Amino acid sequence: MSGSIYDEVEKVIDFESARVGPRSDFPPLPEIPGGRYTSPDFHELEREHVLSKSWVCAGRDEDLRKPGDYRLWDRLGVPLLLIRGKDDKLRAFYNTCRHRGAPVVRDGSGNTRLLRCQYHSWSYGLDGKLKGVPDERDFPCLNKADRGLIEASCDTWGGWVFVNLDRDAQPLMDYLGPIVSELDCVGMEKLRTIHVQDYPIACNWKVAMDAFLEVYHINTIHPTNAGIMLDSKAAAMGLMEGGHSRMATRKRMNEGLNFVEFEGAPDIPSMPDFYRLNNVAYMMFPNLITPVEPTGFPILLFWPDGVGHCTMQAIYVAPDWGEGERPAFWDRFLPIFHDVLQEDMMNLGxxxxxxxxxxxxxMMINYQERRIYWFHEEVDRCIGPGRVPAGLAVEQLLEPFVEQPLSEAAE
Incomplete structure (x- = not known):
């Protein structure tokens, strides 16, 4: 993010803090139909057209950096095998032998020089090509060049692994858009994982996503932590192409409550003070939310488990501290953030x-909550207007407000 954009966002925060109503040109937002969260048909459309055709995060690459390193991954409901090839390329294959569908790998992770089916010993190279077939003479129609493992799209950004079941997906960097340049200052590839936790939630995945796209709730739900740390009225919402968004909320500093003020707090020195003075949370469509902090932060991923259940996966990353135990800061940070998440989740069921x-x-959505509406608009754009069931579509309203400079409004 360039300095001019930092200045622009700060200007918007000032405007939001001082305003007495929504922007005069901003439209009232219609109700988001409740059936979007309960309809089995709508859920299947999301799985087919949103989650299966978007770049989604499959965790860090820290255990996938040597040739032959592999990990199984099935958060999308299909068995994928992530593996580093001899050419140093990370690939994603369906963990499905092309003979009769048995898995080629059973262990959850490891390192191997050859992928061998656990049923009839068909073998594949790290690049997915079919190498060996026992009793090959009995397959007169077999062309090994055409029978390699089926591949999904796979790429990495800053140490994060992304997959897309759509083989014709646009490049990951194009998909993420300006978020990549905004977060260059973090040095994501230098971070290391310190904690991973799953939170099962008895709600539709979008109910959970909605809860993390606004700060309207923090004074009620988080009176002893986030409600004190942040000024909910001083929050700038940036809508980005592709359904992505940014929320920058001013911190209440000099009270010793924000993580950057903790004694012994880690620091990513390449990050500008914009991130120390504001809590800056990004939403990467369709299901990733991260409140980026110079101390380290979590990536939150929301995975559907049917219509009315989901799992929130939290992956915490931190500046690398070298050898030895993790800094004591994390023994204080993790319980506080866990409590914040528990407070967020208590209303979702x-x-x-x-x-x-x-x-x-x-859902009746207000001006502060417009990131929620933007998220739902993108869901419908991915599904396609002709496929959304009657009565469940949201009206497309917010395209004119995508990263629109607000200099005049701020004045």
């Missing part, structure tokens, strides 16, 4: 039950 009860028609 009841919200899902309300949606399923017939006594709640849908």
């Amino acid at each position: 009841p919200i899902q039950r309300s949606l399923e009860s017939g006594g709640f028609t849908g």
Whole structure:
């Protein structure tokens, strides 16, 4: 992010803090239909057209850096094998032998020189090419060049692995857009994983996503932590192409409550003070949210487990501290952030039950919560307007407000 954009976002934060109502040119947002969170048909459309055709994060590459390193991954409901080739390229294959569909790898992770099916010993190279077939003479129609492992799209950015089941997907860097340049200052590839945790939640994945796309709730839900740390009225929402977004919320500094103020807090010195003075949270469509901090931070990933259940996966990364135990800072940070997440989640199951009860028609979204509406607009764009079931579409309204400079409004 260039200095001029930092200045622009700070200007917007000042405007948001001082305003007495929404921007005069901003449209009232219609209700988001409740059926989007409960309809099995809509859920299947999301799986087919959103999650299966978007770049999604499959974790870090720290265990996939040597040729032959592999890891199984199935968060999208299909068995994928992530493996580093002899050419140093990371690939994603379906963990499915081309003979009769048995897995070519059973262990969750490891290192290998050859992939060998666990059923009839068909063998594949690290590049997925079929190498060996026992009793090959009995397969007169076999062309080994055409029977390699089926591949999904795979790429990395800053030490994060991304996969896309669409083999014709646009390049990852193009998909992420300006977020890549904004976060260059973090040096993601230099970070290391310190903690990973799954949180099962009894709600639709979008109910959970919605909860992390605004700060309207923090004074009520987080009165002893985030509600004190942040000024919810001083928050700039940046909408980006592709459904991505940014939320920069001013911190209440000099009270010793923000993580950057903790004694012995780690620091990423390449990050400008913009990130020390503000909590800057990014949403990378479709299911990644991260509040980026110079101390280190979590990546939150939201995975559907059916219509009414999901899993939030939290992957915490930190500046590399070298040898020895992790800094004591994390023994303080992790419990606090865990408590914040638990507070965020306590309403999500009841919200899902309300949606399923017939006594709640849908989500009434305000100006502060416009990132939620933008997210839902992109879901519909991915599905395609002709496929969205009747009564479940959201009106496309926010395209004119994508990263629109607000200099005049701020004045």
